[in-house]
Amino acid sequence: MQRRAAAIYVAFFLVVGAASFSLIATASAPQLSFENPEHELGQGDSFTLNGQEYTVSGISAEMEGGDGGGHGGGGQAHLVRSGTIEFTNESARYTVEWANGSTVTYEGTDWAVTTDNASSSVTLVESIDRAAILQNDTDVENETTTVDGTEYVVERAGDNGSRNLIPVDEYFPEPDTREYEVGDEVDNIENNTATVDSVTPEAATLTYTAPRTNEISVADKAQVTVGSTQYFAYFPDNSTMVLSTNFETYEQYQDETAMQTRMTNGLWGITILSGVSAVFLIGLAYLPSRY
Known part of the structure; x- marks a missing residue:
């Protein structure tokens, strides 16, 4: 191939490759x-939807991936934005279960639980800490004794060396007993008044209403449901949360992004092919001639 002709073709391919590369470099996403x-919200901002108030409790922006750590392990690091919306249900339903045969703590005291399905009732019997009572009484031994099948508290020996045996039923206080039926109210359950909702052979269930704070996690460029409304969530910066019902805007953005990706890939193909062609022509131009 004549070197002059090769130079013209090489120049052509270099111009085409440079032009396509410049388009890649100057194209805007x-x-x-x-x-x-x-809604366009910052941290701490609130909005009301169907009578319920919602508050943006947090907005975060973290780098993930890359060699520097993060949640994604290796690969190129990228910024991930997210947020949290809180709302309070003023009349949320709570349940407390007292299992049959268990010991529950109520009003600072331990109680043994017994349920009676036939009468739809639950009975609490105070648990007497016999060991603690004996240890706090210096006049008796720390352990009881059993004589002829009867359990006694042993009074310490006096000056005459004699010891008295006191029946445990006479020494220890009689435990308090409380009985509740379905529909009865029970005070001081988590600082609320609960109602005995049901009684089964397995357990008694108590219910009460009280405020409950709920959280909604919000991801960037994702759908989120707030109340009964579906929003598209977007974080344009590290401190702003946008909620919109205009899903068509994001679909259009995705179409434009896909089109730009295809165009960029095509331009890269032209750039690489032009460079390879120029190198190939230079090589051909310097091949030795047989004539």
């Missing part, structure tokens, strides 16, 4: 933006 979104 599609920008996602919403006109008049329903």
Whole structure:
């Protein structure tokens, strides 16, 4: 091949490759933006939906992936934004279960639980800490004794060396007993008044209503349900949460992004092919001629 002709072709391919590369370098990525979104919020901001107040309790931006650690392990690091919305249900339903045969702590005292399905009742019998009572009484031994099948508390020997045996039923206080039926109210359950909702052979179930704080996790460029409304969530920066019902805007953004990706890949193909062609032509131009 004549070197002059080769130089012309090489110059052509270099110009084409440079032009395609310049298009790649100067092309701007599609920008996602919403006109008049329903909510544009910062941390601590609130909005009301169907009578319920919602508050943005947190917005975070963390780097993930890359060699520097993060949650994603290796690969290129990228910024991940997310947020949290809180709301309080003022009349949430709570349940407390007292299992049959168990010991529960109520009003600072331990109680043995017995349920009676036939009468739909639950009985609490105070648990007497016999060991603690004996240890606190210096006039008796720390352990009881059993004589002829009867359990006694042993009074310490006096000056005459004699010891008295006191029947445990006479020494220890009679345990308090409380009985509740289905529909009865029980005070001081988690600082609330509960109602005995049901009684089975396995357990008694108590219910009460009280405020409950709930959290909604919000991911970037994802759908989130707040109340009965579905929003598209977007974080344009590290301190702003956008909620919009205009899902068509994001779909259009995805289409534009996909189109740009295809165009960029095509331009890279032209750039690489032009460079390879130029190198190939230079090689051919310097091949020795047989004539």
